[in-house]
Amino acid sequence: MLLEEGIERLRPFSPACQTVDVAALIADATAARQRLLAIGPDRMSEFDPASAPQVRFAR
Secondary structure: OHHHHHHHHHHHHOOEEOOEEHHHHHHHHHHHHHHHHHHOHHHHHHOOHHHOOOOOEOO
16 A cells, blocks of 8 residues: 555654654554555545645644
8 A cells, every 4th residue: 555655655754854743644644544444445435534644844
């Protein structure tokens, strides 16, 4: 799954890079991936886009 590859590519930049909260992005992406795996490929349309990972700025 592309989301898993993206998560792995982000790991070297955690916890933050260029003012982006990479750790939070990884956590959000991991949670979204788990939800997608739970609902399965036949029900992907049920995934709530509001729960998709979002880029946030580091504090």
